[in-house]
Amino acid sequence: MNDSEAHDAAGGVRARFLADSAGTAILEFALAAPILVVLLLNLFDFSVLIWSSMQTENSAQMGAQAAFKTCAGGAIPALTNCAGLSAAVTTAAQSTSLGTGVTVASGYPGETFYCTSGSTLQSVGTSPPSPYDCSGATPSDAAATPGDYIVVQVNYSYTPTFPGLSLASAQTLTAKALQRLQ
Secondary structure (H helix, E strand, O other): OOHHHHHHHHHHHHHHHHHOOOOHHHHHHHHHHHHHHHHHHHHHHHHHHHHHHHHHHHHHHHHHHHHHHHHOOOOOOHHHHOOOHHHHHHHHHOOOOOHHHEEEOOOOOEEEEEEEEOOEEEEOOOOOOOOOOEOOOOOOEOOOOOEEEEEEEEEEEEOOOOOOOOOOOOEEEEEEEEEEOO
């Protein structure tokens, strides 16, 4: 075989090699797969974050409903006259799927007295007003009776499942609920 025949043979092999597309799909997938995996892991972490946020809201509402169930119709103020209030709120707040990861915030449950003014609530203080009417609200309605409201705030510490790859960051989720007792 002379030089020109060898060159033609090498050129034919090179042409066949460049024209051969076997294995290109796996190569393309290998290049795209890491990007897809990172996107899926972020989708998972953001889904868990949204779900945890909804469960935190639910925990606060469960705590406020437990306060109503335990203390409604009792003597006011409920914080001092309802013996099982704090325990009932904590137990109910931790009864969601987040369990004991949910904590009742320091200083809660709280209690405030509100009078209604149209469709808004106007605070008349954290202790029962004396006289027990809405004369301290603006506009004043001395004939109206203030409502006794319990405020529950809960916290939950969220940590992403894939912290090195996720765009979701570790954070404390907070939710607050308000419930009228009487």
